Amino acid sequence: MSKSVLAILAHPDDAEILCAGTLIRLRQEHNWTVHIATMTAGDCGTAEYPPEKIAEIRRSEGASAAKLIGGEYHCLGARDMRVEYSNDLVEKTVQLMCKVRASVVLTHSPDDYHPDHEATSKIVRTATFAAPIPNYLHGRWIDPPLEHIPHLYYCDPVEGKDILGRPIVPGFWIEVTKVMDLKSQMLAAHASQRNWLIKHHGVDDYIISMKDWSAKQGKNVAFEYAEGFRQHLGHSYPQNNLLAELLGSKTL
Template sequence: MERVALAVLAHPDDAEFLCAGSLIRLRREQGWTIHIASMTPGDCGSVEHPPEEIARIRRGEAQAAAARIGATYHCLEERDLRVIYNENVLEKVVRLLNAVRPQIVFTHSPDDYHLDHEQTSRIVRAATFAAPVPNFLYGRHIHPPLEHIPHLYYCDPLEGKDVFGQPIRPAFWVDISAVIEEKAAMLACHESQRAWLRKHHGVDNLVESMKNWAATQGHAAGLPYAEGFRQHLGHSYPQNNLLAELLRPVRS
């Protein structure tokens, strides 16, 4: 059976910043098929280009980043600052899950700095639960429902804190030291974001910011570089830590 990991994050470059190191390791060490999806094409991420132009640019950058590791990029075509839990977007994500059939799904922390991130987290949580339910798309399935709920993992929130500045500690860390430069190369594909983040976020270098955060998490785990995760362990979700079994993580 094909083994598939799917990252569903809000914007182009979110996956590269938050979980690409683990995706690279799953691909290279375990032979998994990788899919990376963004809720939006990043249509508000520019002070130079109008929405449709920057969306076109950012889709291309996301495709180039995914292609570096042989992954497939998907855009769900919602819009920046308008990602809202509703029936239409939930159905989009369920259809994506049923099409690619992942055993592991990554998404944003339920608590994060950006409402697009938080809404994406809730939508993906609901979609992983709904994707195996035959009656959810009764009579309208393109692909059959999943056989079971996939393993769901929440990435670190940006800067590892909630909106009140309180720390959100990972349950475990994955060592990405050996793939940090490839993760950086994926993130560097998002060239259009450098000017935007400097203007809006006060971040001068996206790649160096990512490396600094990975080093911070690595230091907490006793590693050069790491990515932090929490697993969704609610009722009916898988209880074994498949990501840990595959990538031998360090626990907090």
């Protein structure tokens, strides 16, 4: 049975921007099962459609992007701008982690530009700790608890800075040069976001913006393209850097 990686971010297209290259490499080089999950279906990500319609579109786009690498997409059903730390979302996240038997979990930086990103990060951190505890969902487990806390990694915050503009430096970088074309195809599957990003973010070509950021991160460590991560190394979490062991990495 192959091992499983779960990237659980706030919105459809977040994973494709922040960590899809790493997911592709785990799939291609080690045959890991890939799961991409979002807290919301992106119901505010439009200036054209009502919430239900854009959510339907974006769930389909998320599934199409994941399918490009043989992955599976999941949505936990929260609403945009309403992702809050709650028992309900922690429990849903734990159940998903146990369903997919996640060995590695990727999520947002605890400090980021978007409140949904920061709430998602906290929810996922709690869920990784709770997922192996038998009594956490006593009598309500759908799948058995995990055997141990999974490896937890935080992706780059958007633009690599906190809300005060201070830089957040990755602990290490994973090279994604050889898979950049496929990563770009995954992001292109989120076609509904082009007009929205032009209107709200002033970004005309989100694929070029993604590649520019990956190139900037790669330049730090002499890669053409890279994704940056920090590993959660608090008490009781795995201390070995499994991503680096599997894919190689560089640090400053």
